[in-house]
Every structure is written in C-alpha cells, then in structure tokens.
Amino acid sequence: MTMQALVQVLASGLLTGLIYGLVAVGLSLIFGLMDVVNFAHGEFLMLAMYLTFGLVVVSGLDPIVLMPLVAALMFVLGGTVYLGVVRFAMRAKANQGMVQIFATFGLAILLQGVAQYLFTPDYRSLQVSWLGGKTLDLGGVYLPWPQVFGALVSLAAFGGLYLLMTRTDFGRALEATREDQGAVALVGIDRNRIFALGWGLGAALVGLAGAVLTVFYYIHPGVGGAFALIAYVTVALGGFGSVFGALAAGLIVGLVEAATTLVLPPSLKSVGVYALYLLVVLVRPQGLFGRL
Amino acid sequence: MLRRREILAAGALALAGLGSQRAAAADEVVVGVLYALSGASAQNGVDARRAFETALDVINASHDLDLPAAKGAGLEGLGGAKIRLVIADHQGDPQKGRAEAERLITQDKVIAIVGAYQSSVSATVSAVCERYGVPFVCADSSSPSLSRRNLKYFFRPAANDEMFSAAMFDFMDGLRKQGKAIDSVALFYEDTIYGIDSSNVQRKLANERGYRIAADVKYKSNSPSLTAEVQALKSAGADVLLPTCYTNDAILLTKTMGELGYKPKAIIAQAAGFSEKSVYDAVGDKLQGLISRASFSLDLAAKRPSVGIVNEMFKKRADRDLNDNTARQFTAMLVLADALNRAGSTDGAKLRAALAATDIPGTRTIMPWKKVVFDAGGQNPDATPVLIQYVGTQFVTVFPESAAVAPPIWPMNA
Numbered sequence: 001m002t003m004q005a006l007v008q009v010l011a012s013g014l015l016t017g018l019i020y021g022l023v024a025v026g027l028s029l030i031f032g033l034m035d036v037v038n039f040a041h042g043e044f045l046m047l048a049m050y051l052t053f054g055l056v057v058v059s060g061l062d063p064i065v066l067m068p069l070v071a072a073l074m075f076v077l078g079g080t081v082y083l084g085v086v087r088f089a090m091r092a093k094a095n096q097g098m099v100q101i102f103a104t105f106g107l108a109i110l111l112q113g114v115a116q117y118l119f120t121p122d123y124r125s126l127q128v129s130w131l132g133g134k135t136l137d138l139g140g141v142y143l144p145w146p147q148v149f150g151a152l153v154s155l156a157a158f159g160g161l162y163l164l165m166t167r168t169d170f171g172r173a174l175e176a177t178r179e180d181q182g183a184v185a186l187v188g189i190d191r192n193r194i195f196a197l198g199w200g201l202g203a204a205l206v207g208l209a210g211a212v213l214t215v216f217y218y219i220h221p222g223v224g225g226a227f228a229l230i231a232y233v234t235v236a237l238g239g240f241g242s243v244f245g246a247l248a249a250g251l252i253v254g255l256v257e258a259a260t261t262l263v264l265p266p267s268l269k270s271v272g273v274y275a276l277y278l279l280v281v282l283v284r285p286q287g288l289f290g291r292l
Numbered sequence: 293m294l295r296r297r298e299i300l301a302a303g304a305l306a307l308a309g310l311g312s313q314r315a316a317a318a319d320e321v322v323v324g325v326l327y328a329l330s331g332a333s334a335q336n337g338v339d340a341r342r343a344f345e346t347a348l349d350v351i352n353a354s355h356d357l358d359l360p361a362a363k364g365a366g367l368e369g370l371g372g373a374k375i376r377l378v379i380a381d382h383q384g385d386p387q388k389g390r391a392e393a394e395r396l397i398t399q400d401k402v403i404a405i406v407g408a409y410q411s412s413v414s415a416t417v418s419a420v421c422e423r424y425g426v427p428f429v430c431a432d433s434s435s436p437s438l439s440r441r442n443l444k445y446f447f448r449p450a451a452n453d454e455m456f457s458a459a460m461f462d463f464m465d466g467l468r469k470q471g472k473a474i475d476s477v478a479l480f481y482e483d484t485i486y487g488i489d490s491s492n493v494q495r496k497l498a499n500e501r502g503y504r505i506a507a508d509v510k511y512k513s514n515s516p517s518l519t520a521e522v523q524a525l526k527s528a529g530a531d532v533l534l535p536t537c538y539t540n541d542a543i544l545l546t547k548t549m550g551e552l553g554y555k556p557k558a559i560i561a562q563a564a565g566f567s568e569k570s571v572y573d574a575v576g577d578k579l580q581g582l583i584s585r586a587s588f589s590l591d592l593a594a595k596r597p598s599v600g601i602v603n604e605m606f607k608k609r610a611d612r613d614l615n616d617n618t619a620r621q622f623t624a625m626l627v628l629a630d631a632l633n634r635a636g637s638t639d640g641a642k643l644r645a646a647l648a649a650t651d652i653p654g655t656r657t658i659m660p661w662k663k664v665v666f667d668a669g670g671q672n673p674d675a676t677p678v679l680i681q682y683v684g685t686q687f688v689t690v691f692p693e694s695a696a697v698a699p700p701i702w703p704m705n706a
Contacts, residue, residue: 002527005523005524005526005527008523008552009519009520009523012517012519012520012523013519013520016516016517016519020516112330113330116330116334120335120338121330121334121335121337121338122335122569122570123335123539123540123543123568123570123571123574124570124574125543125547125570125573125574125575127574133550133551135550135551135552135553137553142551142552142553144551144552146551147551216547216551217516217544217547218540218543218544218547218574220332220540221330221334222330222331222332222334225514226514226515226516227516230516257517257520258519258520261520261521261524262520265509265510266509266510266511266512266520266521266524267483267510267511267512268512269512269515269520270512
C-alpha cells in the first residue's frame with residue numbers, strides 16, 4: 001500500500017470517527033444525566049433519516065438547510081419519549097434498570113416496525129444535495145464533501161454543547177441534576193423538566209447525525225443497527241456519560257477501524273475496536289474519560 | 293377455524309375408514325414460503341411474496357399461457373386443488389430460518405417449502421426439510437455448495453454461482469479473443485456463505501484461465517463504511533471488478549467508489565443486490581455499463597409472449613418489473629406445481645420423486661433456460677445463465693450470443 005493510500009485510509013477514518021462521535025453523544029448525554037441506556041438510539045437515528053428524506057421530498061430544499069428543522073423535530077420527539085415512556089419506566093419500584101432496558105428496547109422494535117409499515121423496507125437514497133457526490137481532491141487523497149461537512153457539523157455540535165453546558169443556566173441545571181438528583185429538587189429545579197430537555201437534546205444531536213448521514217448513506221428501517229452498535233462501544237470507551245469522551249472515543253473508533261483494515265482483512269475490521277475496548281476495560285473500566 | 297374443522301372432519305373420515313386425511317383435504321395444498329420480511333433484506337421478502345402471488349394466480353386461476361399448471365384452474369393432478377401459501381419471516385438469520393422451517397412443517401403441515409434468498413438460510417432450512425422428508429425448492433439461493441450435500445429433498449431450478457461465474461469467465465475469454473486487454477480481476481465479496489462460495493469459484497476460475505487476481509477483499513456486510521475496502525480496490529486498479537453483495541452494500545459500495553474517485557474499468561456483478569431496483573434508483577447514474585449475471589432478462593418477452601404477460605401481472609402487484617430474483621421465485625413455484633400435478637399426491641416421498649423426474653422445456657418457462665431437469669444433487673444443470681448490461685434505464689442481454697440482443701459496451705469506463 002502506498003503512502004497516499006495510507007493517508008487516504010486514515011483521513012477517511014478521521015472523518016468517519018467524527019460522525020461516530022456525533023451519533024454517540026446523545027446516548028452518552030442521556031446516560032450521564034439519568035443512568036438510562038436508550039436502546040432505541042439507533043432507531044432515533046433512523047427516524048431522523050426518514051424525517052430528512054421526507055422533508056426534502058416535500059419541500060424540495062437541500063438536506064443541509066433542513067438540518068436545524070430536523071434537529072428541532074427530533075428534540076420534540078426525544079422529550080415526548082421521555083414524558084410518554086421513560087418517565088413511567090423510571091417509576092418501577094423493583095428492577096428499575098431492567099424495566100428501562102425493556103421499555104427502550106420495546107420502543108426500538110416498535111419504531112422499526114412502524115417505519116417498515118409506513119415507509120416499506122425498500123432502500124431509499126437522496127439524489128439531490130449540493131454536497132452529494134462532490135469530492136475534495138487533495139493530491140490524490142479524496143475527501144468526500146458530505147463527510148467533510150458531517151465532520152464539521154460534528155465539531156460545531158460539540159462546540160455548541162460545550163458552551164451550553166458551561167455558560168447557560170440550563171447547562172448548569174443539567175450538570176447539577178446529574179451530580180445529585182435529590183439535592184436539585186431542594187433548590188427548586190424540576191427534575192422531570194431537566195430530564196425531558198435532556199432527552200430532547202440527546203435526540204436533537206442524533207437528529208443532526210441522521211440529517212448528515214442522509215446525504216451519503218442509504219435509508220432503511222434497519223439502518224440504525226449498524227450505527228447503534230458502534231455508538232454503544234463509543235460511549236463505553238469514552239466513558240459512560242462523558243460527553244467529550246464520546247468525541248474522543250468516536251475519533252479513536254474511526255481511526256482504529258480504518259487502521260485495522262491495513263493489517264487484517266476488512267471483514268474483521270471491528271475486531272480492532274473491540275480489542276481496544278477490552279484493553280481499556282482492564283485499565284480503566286469506567287472508560288477513558290468516565291468518572292467513577 | 294374453518295380449516296381446523298375441516299381437518300377434524302377429515303380425521304373422522306379417516307377413522308371411519310372412508311379415506312385418508314390428505315385425500316380429503318386435497319382441495320387445498322399448503323406450501324410454506326420462507327423469506328426475510330424484516331431486517332436488512334425485507335424488501336426481497338416483500339417482492340418475493342408478490343412473485344409467489346403472481347405464480348398462484350397462474351396456477352389457481354385458468355390462464356391461456358404456455359407455462360406449467362397455467363391452463364385450467366388449480367392443480368389438475370389433485371382434482372383442481374388450489375395452492376395456499378403460509379409465509380414466514382426468517383429475518384435473514386439461519387437459526388431463525390431453521391426454527392421457522394420446523395414450525396411450518398410440524399404445525400402448518402406444509403407439503404413443501406420454497407425459499408429463502410440468503411444462501412446461509414437455505415442451508416439450514418434445507419437440512420430441516422431433509423430430516424422431515426419435505427421437499428425444499430430453492431428458488432434463489434445460488435451457493436454451489438447447497439447442491440453438493442447429497443440431499444434427497446433439495447431442488448434448485450436456477451443456476452448456481454459456479455455456473456454463473458463460468459458464464460462470466462466465458463464472456464471475458466470471448467472478449468480477450470476479440471483482442472480486448474483483460475489481465476486482472478478484483479474480487480469483492482460479503483462474509484457469509486453467498487460471498488465466500490462465490491469468491492472461491494471466481495478465484496479458481498481466474499487461476500485456471502490466466503487472470504491475475506489484483507485484489508481479494510472480503511468485507512463485513514451491513515458495514516457503516518466501506519472506505520478502506522474501496523481504497524484497496526482502487527489501489528489494485530483491476531481490469532474487471534467482480535462484486536458479490538446484497539442490496540445495501542451494493543448501494544454503499546457504489547456511493548463510496550464515486551466519493552473516492554474510483555471508476556472501475558468494468559464491473560461484472562454476481563447479481564443479488566445488483567438486480568434490485570432500489571440500487572439503480574439510488575446510484576444508477578454511476579452504474580452505466582455494469583454487467584450482471586442473471587437468470588432472467590425482460591427482453592426475452594419479444595420472443596416469448598408469456599414473459600411479457602407474467603411481467604405485467606407481477607408489475608400490477610409490485611410496481612416494478614420482474615428481476616433476477618423475482619423471476620426465479622415465480623418459476624420455482626411453477627416447477628413445484630408441475631411436480632404436484634404429476635405426483636397426484638402431496639405425500640413427501642411421491643412429491644420428491646415427481647420433482648426428481650421434472651423435465652420442462654425452457655420454452656415453457658419465462659426463463660432463458662434450456663430446460664428444467666434435476667441432477668442427483670437437486671441442481672438443474674440446464675439453467676443457462678445470461679449476462680445483462682445496464683444501459684440507460686434498463687438491462688440488455690449481452691451474453692450468451694444465443695440470447696443476446698445487443699453487443700456489450702466494453703469497457704464500462706474507458
């Protein structure tokens with residue numbers, strides 16, 4: 001393999017990694033906030049992709065323009081899922097963890113089924129986008145514009161999230177709720193409201209990822225599966241609940257996956273990622289940036 | 293409920309010594325159909341269902357078509373009995389396929405199973421059928437190893453990937469003789485039995501016939517990204533790319549090739565994904581000139597009227613033309629109906645014997661085949677494969693010469 005090919009594989013890994021980070025961060029945020037693993041995370045991604053697709057078909061606008069609208073609608077969906085399902089699952093007196101797992105898992109299967117019923121299992125693909133099919137050629141190293149754009153959106157989203165969490169009252173309330181759910185009630189913070197907003201924010205972030213993916217990936221009721229598995233290992237590697245751990249871990253997963261293909265057959269490319277995760281578990285079971 | 297009552301009534305008749313249960317219930321023949329109706333390949337299952345419904349229309353109603361079991365309503369060998377389907381979902385998972393096959397046989401009492409698209413699933417389903425002595429008509433799984441297991445109840449009317457790949461290499465040999473420079477091929481295949489068997493055959497043929505294998509890439513199906521894989525193909529720069537993929541990977545492969553600025557000089561695909569409408573809806577502009585192996589080509593309708601009529605019947609139901617997969621599914625059901633007519637019985641062993649004795653001339657099918665017969669392993673050796681090329685918005689048959697309607701455009705990307 002030539003130097004050029006090596007740079008190509010690593011650059012692609014980097015871009016993919018940033019998108020993995022964006023897919024995973026919502027999952028990590030929700031977990032950090034309230035110790036609930038959302039097993040319907042991949043289905044949120046799938047819904048965001050169909051939402052983008054539908055809005056593009058109806059409005060004729062570019063998916064890039066529609067991205068904020070998709071994020072806003074996903075915010076509403078995320079909040080609704082908390083208020084409509086998860087809130088009740090958290091009221092279980094016994095085996096609360098299991099109830100939450102089955103509630104979100106059930107939701108995942110329901111959403112997939114509904115999507116297949118409404119949209120058919122045919123593979124969809126967006127034809128029209130300013131970025132679609134355009135590629136940046138850096139001396140023989142090709143960076144597809146949709147992925148470059150996706151990586152930039154990811155960085156911007158993490159930047160925005162950082163500002164939100166450090167500079168706003170909502171961010172501070174979020175942080176406080178995550179530190180001590182009981183104590184915040186004493187200072188007049190409505191826990192349910194923060195949780196609902198947290199779910200909304202998590203869904204909006206995966207909504208952004210979905211909108212970005214629509215430009216270069218296919219859309220299918222089962223599309224969430226391929227990304228959800230990577231999102232879980234990203235969150236575990238970065239540290240459960242660590243928002244910026246998700247960014248770092250996303251990058252690591254993307255790069256390790258790409259690098260693995262240089263030494264092993266591509267059919268084994270996820271082996272490197274899971275081997276690395278197992279190594280991290282030995283040294284830091286809470287994940288790279290996780291707090292104990 | 294009605295059915296259960298019928299069976300009870302039939303059972304009572306049998307007790308009274310007035311006839312067997314099967315004979316009494318013969319106004320309806322229950323056939324199991326096993327496909328992925330959810331998961332990544334669900335659309336194949338949905339289309340398969342439409343193909344079988346079309347076949348049932350041909351069999352159960354009377355049609356003036358020169359096809360087996362078309363004339364007269366129902367199965368004449370079984371007193372006009374109609375076929376009823378029980379459709380089950382294997383989700384593309386061999387273990388679910390095994391369990392569903394058991395259920396179809398033991399609970400729904402199906403007299404035969406037709407399936408199952410994924411070769412990995414057909415492998416487990418056919419093993420269950422063998423154990424129960426229920427024929428399995430393998431419509432559309434193409435792994436050569438399936439018909440090499442000495443199963444008595446396995447029947448595959450269509451070609452396998454050994455025959456398909458041989459056609460590809462015959463085609464390339466022909467181009468070489470015309471002076472076209474084809475030195476190297478790149479293998480790109482998914483990591484289940486379908487991809488692995490296909491690559492084994494292609495590797496062997498390439499070595500035997502003097503084609504250098506410039507790249508040999510086994511990839512993980514349903515991957516979020518194929519960038520590194522496509523980079524390997526691009527670096528190798530083979531004269532012909534030979535992909536073996538299902539639908540989703542076919543779309544992602546084509547998109548990624550476009551993004552990385554890789555235009556293979558030619559592509560000859562092992563069909564599957566590359567037969568599907570959604571692939572050409574998504575990335576058809578990048579696949580102009582792609583050649584795929586096929587069991588079916590719509591341009592045969594010009595020579596054989598039944599092809600066009602059946603296609604219209606299917607199109608009304610599925611809103612798309614028959615393709616490599618749906619044409620094989622349709623034909624598999626007709627082959628089964630033909631055997632049921634000759635067997636005059638739904639007994640497993642008798643039906644098996646009738647299937648083994650099948651001899652349908654190609655002109656009485658919608659396929660470009662010589663005929664439908666079965667060898668000892670249940671393979672039809674006379675299912676002549678064709679190669680079709682994507683030109684404009686449709687496929688044109690380019691090989692073999694006997695079926696070709698146009699010369700191939702070669703190379704695809706000069």
